[in-house]
Structure formats: structure tokens, C-alpha cells
Amino acid sequence: xxxxxxxxxxxxxxxxxxxxxxxxxxxxxxxxxxxxxxxxxxxxxxxxxxxxxxxxxxxxxxxxxxxxxxxxxxxxxxxxxxxxxxxxxxxxxxxxxxxxxxxxxxxxxxxxxxxxxxxxxxxxxxxxxxxxxxxxxxxxxxxxxxxxxxxxxxxxxxxxxxxxxxxxxxxxxxxxxxxxxxxxxxxxxxxxxxxxxx
Amino acid sequence: xxxxxxxxxxxxxxxxxxxxxxxxxxxxxxxxxxxxxxxxxxxxxxxxxxxxxxxxxxxxxxxxxxxxxxxxxxxxxxxxxxxxxxxxxxxxxxxxxxxxxxxxxxxxxxxxxxxxxxxxxxxxxxxxxxxxxxxxxxxxxxxxxxxxxxxxxxxxxxxxxxxxxxxxxxxxxxxxxxxxxxxxxxxxxxxxxxxxxx
DNA sequence: ACCTATCATTGAACTGCGTTCAATAATTGA
DNA sequence: TCAATTATTGAACGCAGTTCAATGATAGGT
Numbered sequence: 353x354x355x356x357x358x359x360x361x362x363x364x365x366x367x368x369x370x371x372x373x374x375x376x377x378x379x380x381x382x383x384x385x386x387x388x389x390x391x392x393x394x395x396x397x398x399x400x401x402x403x404x405x406x407x408x409x410x411x412x413x414x415x416x417x418x419x420x421x422x423x424x425x426x427x428x429x430x431x432x433x434x435x436x437x438x439x440x441x442x443x444x445x446x447x448x449x450x451x452x453x454x455x456x457x458x459x460x461x462x463x464x465x466x467x468x469x470x471x472x473x474x475x476x477x478x479x480x481x482x483x484x485x486x487x488x489x490x491x492x493x494x495x496x497x498x499x500x501x502x503x504x505x506x507x508x509x510x511x512x513x514x515x516x517x518x519x520x521x522x523x524x525x526x527x528x529x530x531x532x533x534x535x536x537x538x539x540x541x542x543x544x545x546x547x548x549x550x
Numbered sequence: 551x552x553x554x555x556x557x558x559x560x561x562x563x564x565x566x567x568x569x570x571x572x573x574x575x576x577x578x579x580x581x582x583x584x585x586x587x588x589x590x591x592x593x594x595x596x597x598x599x600x601x602x603x604x605x606x607x608x609x610x611x612x613x614x615x616x617x618x619x620x621x622x623x624x625x626x627x628x629x630x631x632x633x634x635x636x637x638x639x640x641x642x643x644x645x646x647x648x649x650x651x652x653x654x655x656x657x658x659x660x661x662x663x664x665x666x667x668x669x670x671x672x673x674x675x676x677x678x679x680x681x682x683x684x685x686x687x688x689x690x691x692x693x694x695x696x697x698x699x700x701x702x703x704x705x706x707x708x709x710x711x712x713x714x715x716x717x718x719x720x721x722x723x724x725x726x727x728x729x730x731x732x733x734x735x736x737x738x739x740x741x742x743x744x745x746x747x748x
Numbered sequence: 749a750c751c752t753a754t755c756a757t758t759g760a761a762c763t764g765c766g767t768t769c770a771a772t773a774a775t776t777g778a
Numbered sequence: 779t780c781a782a783t784t785a786t787t788g789a790a791c792g793c794a795g796t797t798c799a800a801t802g803a804t805a806g807g808t
Contacts, residue, residue, distance in 0.1 A: 357785065385766090386766060398767085467724055510739055514715050518712060527671055534707075538708035541705065541744075559756095596796085596798085597756095600756075
């Protein structure tokens with residue numbers, strides 16, 4: 353009772369995610385339209401709703417992939433980084449910046465899907481976020497061994513948020529566009545100052 | 551040839567801005583609807599388009615006011631601040647945070663109006679932003695007298711972006727909501743570390 | 749004060765969107 | 779092979795922003 357239908361849906365699900373991923377990457381979240389999607393996938397508009405609750409669910413599925421790629425990029429940068437924990441932080445943050453710059457529309461979509469009133473972020477989002485926070489927290493534990501975990505959590509969040517803010521405003525082309533090198537420089541500036549033990 | 555019509559339009563323009571301001575403040579940018587607006591203002595839907603190019607223009611007019619109130623709040627906080635330039639930065643940043651917290655939906659609308667493809671930010675936006683940057687840059691000139699204006703501009707932008715990022719993610723209720731005190735603490739943490747001369 | 753050419757206002761209609769659901773087609777166990 | 783069940787379809791619905799032909803107001807010349 354499950355095979356034929358289940359398989360078809362699985363396939364359609366992946367097709368739709370791939371198309372949506374490409375659409376978001378090249379034209380942004382706002383270009384995601386049910387009819388275009390159906391036409392490209394060669395299915396009926398209604399078929400989308402057999403597989404996803406609504407278009408937001410589809411966008412979230414794309415976001416899960418994007419966030420995962422982002423995490424992988426940061427992890428890869430960390431793997432190639434030197435021992436020095438401050439340098440590790442700088443390299444990870446710049447990897448975050450470069451991912452955002454090279455996947456601008458997909459990265460924006462991570463924050464632009466509107467959640468229904470009072471709805472909390474999906475689990476995978478919190479999990480990926482937790483992973484990123486862990487990458488940051490580990491070097492901080494080396495730099496500030498005297499901090500307890502609550503203080504370190506606060507500092508972790510502060511650093512992530514700061515880097516995110518620098519990248520967000522830096523890539524916002526409305527405000528005349530900040531050169532990529534300047535963004536890297538601001539990131540390094542903040543991180544190096546924030547991690548001076550004195 | 552200008553009086554009667556011109557006056558009526560001026561009045562309608564202000565009425566619409568006031569209604570839109572209230573709508574955005576209480577229900578968010580997404581609740582701004584042409585028909586509701588016309589009903590509340592007691593005019594035809596088409597009348598909105600005699601006065602504003604489209605609903606985005608109206609939202610931008612509201613944003614101009616919001617941004618101005620924000621600037622005034624920051625300026626007021628600075629006026630009451632002690633001489634110490636580091637404390638001035640902390641107090642201004644916390645004023646930014648408190649404005650964002652107490653005018654959450656209006657503040658979000660500042661960044662959520664979507665600009666048409668390739669369109670640059672309006673002049674008043676850049677002007678208000680420049681004003682905020684000036685408030686930050688002045689104390690920095692006291693703290694780091696040796697920096698040239700390019701270095702100081704970079705640091706100014708880095709600090710503003712960091713504080714903005716901390717407030718943005720801190721107020722994002724999807725990520726489980728960060729306590730207001732923690733946000734203030736993160737702001738102070740970043741600013742005090744960033745402004746240690748050593 | 750009137751008249752009419754000009755301009756402003758109106759709201760029904762147009763387009764485009766996400767989403768639904770009665771009708772149709774496919775599937776599957778007997 | 780054949781119903782009973784289940785899945786798919788796409789025309790239709792509701793609700794946005796925006797437009798524009800028809801209606802109403804305005805103002806300068808007489």
C-alpha cells in the first residue's frame with residue numbers, strides 16, 4: 353500500500369526541493385511561485401500540497417540544506433585552521449562571510465522565511481545553530497579558561513551576533529555596498545579585540 | 551490652481567501616514583493593506599495612489615519617521631551620558647536596543663521593506679544612518695586619537711553592525727528569546743572590549 | 749454669477765498570488 | 779479481473795496590489 357505512491361512522492365519532493373533551491377539561489381525567495389514550480393517539475397499545482405504543507409515548508413526544506421552547507425563550509429575552514437584559537441575564530445567568521453557573499457540570495461532566505469504567528473523555529477534550525485555555537489564556544493574555552501559555561505555562552509552569542517551583523521549590513525547593497533576586504537577586516541578587528549585576555 | 555487640491559492631498563497624505571504608522575506598530579508591516587487603509591482613512595483605494603506611488607512608498611514614509619524617532623532617542627541618551635566616551639558608546643547602544651525592543655514591529659519594518667531590484671536606499675535613510683554613525687565616531691575619536699578617518703570609519707561601522715546584530719538576533723523570538731538584560735550585557739561586553747586602547 | 753475646459757477622484761475590474769477540493773485517474777487486495 | 783480505496787489533478791476561490799474609464803470637482807474667462 354505504500355510503495356508506488358510513496359516512491360513517487362519521495363521523487364517529487366526531491367525534484368521540488370532542487371528546483372526551489374535553484375530558484376532561490378538565482379532569483380531569491382520572492383521568486384518562489386507555486387505555478388512556476390509545478391510547470392518546471394511537470395506536475396499539477398495541487399501536487400505540491402500533497403508533498404509539502406505549503407510553500408513555506410518547501411522554503412524551509414531548502415533552508416535546511418543551505419544551513420547544512422553553511423555549517424559544512426565553516427567546519428571545513430576550521431579543519432584547515434592553525435592551532436591558535438583566536439585565528440580559528442577569525443577563519444570561521446570569514447568562512448561565514450564568504451559563504452554569505454557567494455550564496456547571497458540563499459543565505460538571505462535563511463532569515464527571510466516568515467514564520468506563522470508565535471511559531472518557534474524548526475528543530476533542525478536550532479540544531480544547526482547549536483553546532484555553529486559549539487564551533488565558536490570551543491576556542492573560547494581555550495582563550496578564557498576561567499569563564500564558566502554561562503559566561504562563555506553569552507560571549508559565544510555576542511560574537512556570533514556581531515559577525516552576523518557585520519556581514520548582514522556589509523552585504524546589504526542598498527547601503528552602497530562595503531568592499532569584501534573591509535568586511536573581513538571588520539570581522540578580524542572585532543574578534544581580535546574581543547579575545548584579548550587582559 | 552494649486553490650493554484646494556494640493557491641501558486635500560497634503561491632509562490625506564498625513565492621515566495615511568498616521569494610520570499606516572499605527573498599523574505597522576501594532577500589527578507589523580505585513581498587515582498594511584490598501585483596502586483597510588482606504589476604509590480607515592475614509593477615501594477610495596485609488597486615492598492612495600494619488601498621494602503615494604505605491605504602498606512601499608507609504609511604508610518608507612513611515613520608516614522615515616521611525617528612523618527619526620530612533621535617532622532622537624539615541625541623541626537624548628547621549629545628552630544624558632557621562633563624559634567618558636566608552637560609557638557614551640554603551641549608553642547609545644543600549645538606547646538603540648531599548649528603542650528596538652519597545653518599537654519592535656516598527657523597528658523591524660525599517661529593514662523589511664523590500665526595495666525594487668537595484669534600487670538604492672532613499673536619501674533620508676542614508677542621512678539618518680550617517681547621523682548615527684557620527685554619534686559613534688565622535689567618542690571613538692577621543693578614545694583612539696591616533697586613528698585616521700578611514701580607520702575610524704571602519705571601526706564605527708563594525709561597532710554599529712555588531713550592536714545591530716546582537717539586538718537583531720536577541721529580539722528574534724524564534725530563537726527562544728534572549729532576556730533583555732543579557733542583550734544589554736552583550737552590548738557592554740563587546741563595546742568595552744572593542745574600546746580597550748592596548 | 750455662470751459656464752465649460754481641465755483636472756482630480758472614484759471604485760469596479762484586472763492581474764497574479766497561494767491554496768483548496770470535487771472530479772478524475774490510479775492503485776491494490778481479493 | 780474487478781470494485782473499493784486512495785492519490786492526483788487543475789479549475790475555481792479568496793485576497794492581495796494596482797489601474798483606468800467614468801464620474802465629479804475646480805477654476806479662469808466672460
